[in-house]
Amino acid sequence: MRVLGIDPGSRHTGYGVVENDGKRLVPVLYGSLSLPASMGLPMRLGSIFTEIRRLIEEARPTEMAVEAVFVARNARSALILGHARGAAMAAGIHGGLQVFEYSALEIKQAVVGYGKAEKGQVAHMVRLLLGLHDLQDPHAADALAAAVCHIHARSFHTRCSLAQRL
Amino acid sequence: MRVLGIDPGSRHTGYGVVENDGKRLVPVLYGSLSLPASMGLPMRLGSIFTEIRRLIEEARPTEMAVEAVFVARNARSALILGHARGAAMAAGIHGGLQVFEYSALEIKQAVVGYGKAEKGQVAHMVRLLLGLHDLQDPHAADALAAAVCHIHARSFHTRCSLAQRL
Numbered sequence: 001m002r003v004l005g006i007d008p009g010s011r012h013t014g015y016g017v018v019e020n021d022g023k024r025l026v027p028v029l030y031g032s033l034s035l036p037a038s039m040g041l042p043m044r045l046g047s048i049f050t051e052i053r054r055l056i057e058e059a060r061p062t063e064m065a066v067e068a069v070f071v072a073r074n075a076r077s078a079l080i081l082g083h084a085r086g087a088a089m090a091a092g093i094h095g096g097l098q099v100f101e102y103s104a105l106e107i108k109q110a111v112v113g114y115g116k117a118e119k120g121q122v123a124h125m126v127r128l129l130l131g132l133h134d135l136q137d138p139h140a141a142d143a144l145a146a147a148v149c150h151i152h153a154r155s156f157h158t159r160c161s162l163a164q165r166l
Numbered sequence: 167m168r169v170l171g172i173d174p175g176s177r178h179t180g181y182g183v184v185e186n187d188g189k190r191l192v193p194v195l196y197g198s199l200s201l202p203a204s205m206g207l208p209m210r211l212g213s214i215f216t217e218i219r220r221l222i223e224e225a226r227p228t229e230m231a232v233e234a235v236f237v238a239r240n241a242r243s244a245l246i247l248g249h250a251r252g253a254a255m256a257a258g259i260h261g262g263l264q265v266f267e268y269s270a271l272e273i274k275q276a277v278v279g280y281g282k283a284e285k286g287q288v289a290h291m292v293r294l295l296l297g298l299h300d301l302q303d304p305h306a307a308d309a310l311a312a313a314v315c316h317i318h319a320r321s322f323h324t325r326c327s328l329a330q331r332l
Contacts, residue, residue: 042267045252046259075244079235082248083255086211090253093212101208 001154002028004061004097005147006052007139008088010080011035013048014139017059018130018147020155025148027130028059032139041080045087052088056095064092065150067142068101102149110149167320168194170227170263171313172218173305174254176246177201179214180305183225184296184313186321191314193296194225198305207246211253218254222261230258231316233308234267268315276315 007014016030033051035044066089069081092099105115111125123141127133129148135141173180182196199217201210232255235247258265271281277291289307293299295314301307 042255042259042265045256049256049260069245073241075239075241078241079244079248079251082245083252085245086249086252086254087256088252089208089249090211090215090256093208094215099208 001063001151002059002061003147003150004052004055004059004064004092005143005145005150006064006066006088006092007032007142007146008048008066008081008084009139010041010044010084011037012139013051013084013088014137014141014143015052015055016140016144016147017055017061018144018151020151025130025151027132027144029055030132030135030137030140030144032137032143041083045083048084048087049091049094052091053095056091056097061097063150063154064089064097064099065146066092066099066101067107067146068103100150100153102146102153106153107145107149110152111145167229167317168225168227169313169316170218170221170225170230170258171309171311171316172230172232172254172258173198173308173312174214174232174247174250175305176207176210176250177203178305179217179250179254180303180307180309181218181221182306182310182313183221183227184310184317186317191296191317193298193310195221196298196301196303196306196310198303198309207249211249214250214253215257215260218257219261222257222263227263229316229320230255230263230265231312232258232265232267233273233312234269266316266319268312268319272319273311273315276318277311 001020005016012034014032017028019026108117109115126141126144127135167186171182178200180198183194185192274283275281278287292307292310293301
């Protein structure tokens with residue numbers, strides 16, 4: 001299973017592709033796309049879409065994981081964040097991926113084992129789990145965490161299905 | 167000039183293409199796309215994107231006009247609306263269009279001549295301006311109003327530029 005994790009934002013969008021070869025988690029590629037505010041929102045959304053479509057062509061993931069957002073500082077910031085997530089999710093569907101959303105709590109639980117973990121702990125565990133000791137980019141770390149969470153959720157679901165069949 | 171107006175929403179997205187042949191406004195096509203809530207947000211965003219790309223291929227507009235949103239009932243509805251607008255605007259940019267945003271006030275001012283006009287008055291004026299006496303769909307009417315507003319804004323801008331050169 002190869003999963004594209006995305007941490008979308010109107011200024012910075014993190015991405016990370018993680019492969020689960022059945023034994024361990026392998027990072028395929030990761031990084032983040034930053035866009036200047038001077039670019040204007042429509043052009044930034046177009047760039048987010050195009051970049052994610054390019055990543056899908058390059059890394060060939062089959063599923064996409066995005067952190068679900070339930071709260072925002074205010075309606076204005078929620079609206080802008082929504083635009084970036086909409087462009088990112090449309091790119092995933094357009095690229096033929098199944099798109100899954102996970103809450104911050106689910107991601108922290110999957111990566112750190114504790115739903116109220118600090119952001120720094122999540123990045124630390126992503127580095128350990130994927131052997132990325134030099135990972136600094138916080139947006140890429142959040143994207144990779146979403147991908148790891150999805151792989152855990154899928155493995156758990158498969159194990160449950162097997163257990164039911166036994 | 168041929169303009170695609172879009173009224174994006176996560177459940178109903180209105181669209182309308184208007185041509186300005188230099189003498190009058192001609193509606194090219196219009197309608198709305200409705201998607202069931204049961205479909206899930208990612209799939210709905212993918213459908214909005216695909217439908218708008220298809221419309222661009224079919225009607226060949228060169229510019230896109232969308233109503234800008236500054237307020238929303240709450241952060242949750244702003245976030246969802248943002249997703250739909252993000253997918254729609256990404257489709258416009260991906261289709262090679264220039265994307266323009268207009269406030270509800272600007273659209274009402276352009277179509278009705280009064281920024282505080284009721285929604286029904288806007289639809290009424292859209293019917294008169296475009297000769298669409300049987301137009302019922304409120305989402306298509308809002309999309310057509312955005313397109314008409316953009317054509318007015320562009321014509322005004324051109325007239326100002328000409329005046330400066332004389």
